[in-house]
Amino acid sequence: MKALVLRQNPVAFHVEHVPDPMPKSGEVRVRLHAAALNHRDEWIYQGQYARIQYPAILGSDGAGVVESVGSDNDSEWIGKEVMINPQMGWGDSNDAQHPKDYQVLGMPSQGTFAEYVVVKTDRVNLKPRHLTMEQAAALPLGGLTAFRAVMTQAEIMSTHKVLITGIGGGVAQFALQFALAQGAEVWVSSSDDAKIHQAIALGAKGGVNYRMEGWHKELLTQAGECDAVIDSACGDQINLFIEVLRYGGRYVFFGATLGKPKELNVQRIFWKQLRLQGTTMGSDQEYARMLSYVEQKNIVPIVDSVFALEDATQAFETMRAGKQSGKIVLRIV
Ligand SMILES: NC(=O)c1ccc[n+]([C@@H]2O[C@H](COP(=O)([O-])OP(=O)(O)OC[C@H]3O[C@@H](n4cnc5c(N)ncnc54)[C@H](OP(=O)(O)O)[C@@H]3O)[C@@H](O)[C@H]2O)c1
Numbered sequence: 001m002k003a004l005v006l007r008q009n010p011v012a013f014h015v016e017h018v019p020d021p022m023p024k025s026g027e028v029r030v031r032l033h034a035a036a037l038n039h040r041d042e043w044i045y046q047g048q049y050a051r052i053q054y055p056a057i058l059g060s061d062g063a064g065v066v067e068s069v070g071s072d073n074d075s076e077w078i079g080k081e082v083m084i085n086p087q088m089g090w091g092d093s094n095d096a097q098h099p100k101d102y103q104v105l106g107m108p109s110q111g112t113f114a115e116y117v118v119v120k121t122d123r124v125n126l127k128p129r130h131l132t133m134e135q136a137a138a139l140p141l142g143g144l145t146a147f148r149a150v151m152t153q154a155e156i157m158s159t160h161k162v163l164i165t166g167i168g169g170g171v172a173q174f175a176l177q178f179a180l181a182q183g184a185e186v187w188v189s190s191s192d193d194a195k196i197h198q199a200i201a202l203g204a205k206g207g208v209n210y211r212m213e214g215w216h217k218e219l220l221t222q223a224g225e226c227d228a229v230i231d232s233a234c235g236d237q238i239n240l241f242i243e244v245l246r247y248g249g250r251y252v253f254f255g256a257t258l259g260k261p262k263e264l265n266v267q268r269i270f271w272k273q274l275r276l277q278g279t280t281m282g283s284d285q286e287y288a289r290m291l292s293y294v295e296q297k298n299i300v301p302i303v304d305s306v307f308a309l310e311d312a313t314q315a316f317e318t319m320r321a322g323k324q325s326g327k328i329v330l331r332i333v
Contacts, residue, residue, distance in 0.1 A: 003114035008054040021118040023070035034137035035112035036061035038329045055106050060086035060105045062112030063136035074121045082124040088285045107251040128295045131223045138301040138327035142200045146174035147290035148282035153252045154228040159184030165231040168195045170327045175230050181297045187223045195325045216240040239265045250275045304325030
């Protein structure tokens, strides 16, 4: 099969022909039609991820058609249009994933940047009918992360006002869609005014450019204090989020694109009785709830751009430059 292989020395992607993966009992082989990039793939490319193994076929998100199965028990899946649940081994707790068993599809296991992927049968779900293959491929990892952040951790409701930062990001866009579907008042931040206007067109109340000095004061003037901030940048901005939150508010974060803060205003955190809540992807139950929520609310993932597998380097350049607004998808068939 054709696959995008990440090789070391020098670290680079190559489209290569590699052996087709074969499904064993309890597994299905999916002929991928589309796969989506996540920032995880870029962190791995940059060497900023734990225990990287080369060569690697990355890609956590994909949608396609089940083409063969490892045992007759799963034969009803053959020919079905499916999307893939990218996480494995979450475990039984709703609080957090199992620290040892947990894995994300795409390094060390073979990922979706290929013509075929083999996964356990319980990792596939029927593709929602209202989504194209590209839209379905865009949903799993980002949608699950945003769903847990918005629903489980921030517990966003219609009475809430929420700031979602870096709205061009794939996860942030899902968080916007879910928070709006909950009926919340949503404010956004971005490096790009055009992305703020796109978010307003989708239903956000307004937004600020985080590159502007004093953006948090502008937000407080326009929006007032927020019940929750949903963020993936962290860094020193966390002290500004602390100011933006109301007393008793929640800061929910799933990434640290800006790294650690040099200082943390701990006095303001306890005085304002804030909750700082880390979050990572989500459980299988949350994944199932996310899929039915997307169907029920007719949510369509926002696909920024679609590239051929052969043009994956351009797709990664788009992500690196932060030019996207939504998900970047690779078309495989
Ligand atoms: N823990 C988890 O389970 C999990 C899951 C998914 C992602 N993540 C992490 O979350 C982060 C975003 O992931 P993604 O896949 O959504 O990435 P993405 O689609 O590449 O989006 C990245 C976005 O980050 C925003 N950003 C950059 N600098 C910022 C700043 N100073 N303040 C606020 N926003 C800033 C930009 O928004 P603008 O373009 O609007 O400026 C950019 O579009 C990554 O660090 C990723 O590793 C974690």
